[in-house]
Amino acid sequence: MNPFEKIFNYQIISRLDESDAIALTSQERAWLRSALAHGASSDAFTAETLAKLKQLLQDEADIDHSRMLVEKAKSAERQVYHPLLRTLRRLIMQGKGMLLTSRIKHGGTKNNQSGLPFKLEYSMVKREWYLLWYSARGRSLMSTKLQSIVSIEETSLPAERAEAWRSRMSALLEARRERTVIEVIRTYNAELSRILYAFSCFDKSVQYDEETNLYRIHLSYLADESEFLLSRIRFLGLRVKLVEGDGLRRRMRESAEKALERYGMTEHRDKEG
Secondary structure, three states, rough: OOOOOOOOOOOHHHHHHHHOOOOOOHHHHHHHHHOOOOOHHHHHHHHHHHHHHHHOOOOOOOOOOOOOOOOOOOOOOOOOOOOOHHHHHHHHHHOOOOEEEOOOOOOOOOEEEEEEEEEEEEEEOOOEEEEEEEEEOEEEEEEHHHHHHEEEEEEEEHHHHHHHHHHHHHHHHHHHHHEEEEEEEEEHHHHHHHHHHOOOEEEEEEEEEEEOOOOEEEOOOHHHHHHHHHHHHHHHHHHEEEEEEEHHHHHHHHHHHHHHHOOHHHHHHHOOO
């Protein structure tokens, strides 16, 4: 690799931003060429875009993963990219309505449900894509697995009605949203990037106090994501501490007490207390 292929110069980067251009290294181009060989690429891109990308990358070398990676035994792979993602993103961006037909959990289908697609979410726990949408009939916020969707038909909506429904959905989502504050233990300040990566799927902001040399991470999450958030906090162990959020702190205390009880430490703890 030419070490000067990507130059991080302010003037160059600013010019690239102004022209909506991106500087790519040879490794990044080779990786993209290899990624396009995956079967999911035909669902991720239109035929024209896929053909253009392959043409632009035809002179790039392939990445030989066989000598770099060893894959261990695993469970059956579930497709992360869903064919409906591109269609739904377009409907959401254009403010279009839809007629949705979906499978019911215990059999059968619900046909031609009228509504407005609002947001796509990926559950890290269930490893499933979900569509959040507004039901015109029920006047409520709905969540449907993309795997359960049989068909989607685009419909037109007056701009005023679409905007009113989006405002209502935003209010409903905000009502379900909870917040917490996580403090990084000073000893592990150097691992801040790793800690932030563990919370990468949540809305967050970081506050730094120069006097105490403390980082505090303000997290926003939906109520049904609390258990996954707790698993991330437990994964980080001694590096972080919950300082706000009574519900999360209570669940952490309960799991700690159960762990102590399982290993017969409750009597020892009572004597120390």
